Amino acid sequence: MQKARSDTIRKGYQTMKSTVYFGSPRQTRLEANETLPAKLDLIMEKLQLRDRVKGELVALKMHTGNNIGYSTIHPVFVRRVVSAIREGGGKPFIVDVDWDVEGSESRGYTPETVGCPIYPLAGPADRYFYPHKRPYKSIDTWYLGGLIQDATFLVNFSHAKGHPSCSYGGGFKNLALGCMIGKTRSAMHDVCHDDRYWFSELCPDPAVREQIKAVCPHAAIVDDRKNPGELHLHIEQCNQCGRCLQVAPPGSLKIDPVNFYSFQEACAISTSITLSTFEPGKATHICLATQMTPVCDCFGFTSMPILPDAGIFGSDDLVALDQAVLDVTGRLKLIEENISTSLEVHTREGHPLRWLHGPYKDPYKVVEYGAALGLGSRDYDLVDVLPVEQITPAPMGYIKAQTN
Numbered sequence: 140m141q142k143a144r145s146d147t148i149r150k151g152y153q154t155m156k157s158t159v160y161f162g163s164p165r166q167t168r169l170e171a172n173e174t175l176p177a178k179l180d181l182i183m184e185k186l187q188l189r190d191r192v193k194g195e196l197v198a199l200k201m202h203t204g205n206n207i208g209y210s211t212i213h214p215v216f217v218r219r220v221v222s223a224i225r226e227g228g229g230k231p232f233i234v235d236v237d238w239d240v241e242g243s244e245s246r247g248y249t250p251e252t253v254g255c256p257i258y259p260l261a262g263p264a265d266r267y268f269y270p271h272k273r274p275y276k277s278i279d280t281w282y283l284g285g286l287i288q289d290a291t292f293l294v295n296f297s298h299a300k301g302h303p304s305c306s307y308g309g310g311f312k313n314l315a316l317g318c319m320i321g322k323t324r325s326a327m328h329d330v331c332h333d334d335r336y337w338f339s340e341l342c343p344d345p346a347v348r349e350q351i352k353a354v355c356p357h358a359a360i361v362d363d364r365k366n367p368g369e370l371h372l373h374i375e376q377c378n379q380c381g382r383c384l385q386v387a388p389p390g391s392l393k394i395d396p397v398n399f400y401s402f403q404e405a406c407a408i409s410t411s412i413t414l415s416t417f418e419p420g421k422a423t424h425i426c427l428a429t430q431m432t433p434v435c436d437c438f439g440f441t442s443m444p445i446l447p448d449a450g451i452f453g454s455d456d457l458v459a460l461d462q463a464v465l466d467v468t469g470r471l472k473l474i475e476e477n478i479s480t481s482l483e484v485h486t487r488e489g490h491p492l493r494w495l496h497g498p499y500k501d502p503y504k505v506v507e508y509g510a511a512l513g514l515g516s517r518d519y520d521l522v523d524v525l526p527v528e529q530i531t532p533a534p535m536g537y538i539k540a541q542t543n
């Protein structure tokens with residue numbers, strides 16, 4: 140029987156100031172207690188995770204990666220969270236989408252390494268789910284993974300990186316896509332096409348359509364497979380450079396923010412559905428911002444990092460968490476020499492992930508939509524759990540001898 144739920148979406152949350160705990164990648168000494176796994180422990184203490192999970196069935200939502208990717212959260216971090224949950228008297232299990240759980244042992248995730256079972260969120264056939272009716276554009280009903288909804292506590296442990304649809308994948312993305320079954324994930328990507336952007340009646344000449352396709356350096360415009368004569372825009376590949384608009388007859392093609400923003404609004408709605416199935420205080424969020432690649436971990440490979448490591452973040456407020464990750468990473472310098480030659484930087488305004496994926500893939504939109512839904516506050520205090528300024532500096536040249 141479906142358990143009783145209360146809505147965690149609190150009106151007025153937007154006006155509160157939240158706390159985000161932060162572990163910097165900076166060290167004063169080459170010692171383990173200044174590294175990120177040790178700072179994760181400090182963050183979990185601040186979040187009082189052990190005290191909150193007694194008797195709870197805890198879903199630890201993370202991405203177990205795909206194929207030969209190696210930039211998802213290392214088992215060293217995962218094991219520490221699992222151990223903390225067990226020490227607090229909770230019953231943890233890791234959950235992810237079916238096609239990523241399958242084969243996750245090849246990327247280092249096994250019950251032996253992480254310390255708990257690893258399950259597909261809707262069962263091995265992706266058929267165990269709960270429907271949630273919430274009309275948004277072409278989506279009427281959202282299908283939430285059964286094991287997510289059956290859990291009584293949620294630890295949302297995400298990895299920050301780039302994303303081709305919205306430029307950033309972090310805390311929201313881990314829940315938004317990662318808690319819904321495949322049918323809903325596909326529908327969420329498709330909402331980008333709900334607002335019309337191609338008007339074939341204004342471009343009747345097939346030769347001009349060929350020119351429009353040919354001018355795009357990212358092969359983002361193709362023939363629509365379902366509708367011959369129509370064009371289809373691959374949102375993921377488009378960086379909004381505008382070259383196609385120079386060729387298309389006036390009014391026949393729109394490169395419009397609404398198509399790009401839809402995905403992020405869908406992500407915020409999806410996340411709100413997932414969080415609404417947990418009682419107030421029964422969800423917390425941790426994000427590891429290291430090895431940040433241009434596209435998400437679903438791609439099945441790890442490319443060079445495009446931003447320096449930013450650290451680890453934790454908060455009960457998901458909006459504040461992603462806002463803080465974006466603010467901290469937004470001050471970093473894009474490592475342009477690490478960007479694949481198939482991508483181009485054509486704007487230098489705003490967050491560096493926007494430079495890479497285009498101005499309409501503004502990574503802040505998801506927190507904007509999330510805050511509007513009452514999921515949290517964009518206003519926060521960033522609390523460094525081990526500020527380097529408070530550590531007595533070691534003398535230059537100091538390397539502690541290993542004692543065991």
Ligand code: SF4
Nearest residue numbers: 355377378380381383
């Ligand atoms: S805006 Fe640029 S990247 Fe996007 S479809 Fe047009 S030419 Fe391609």
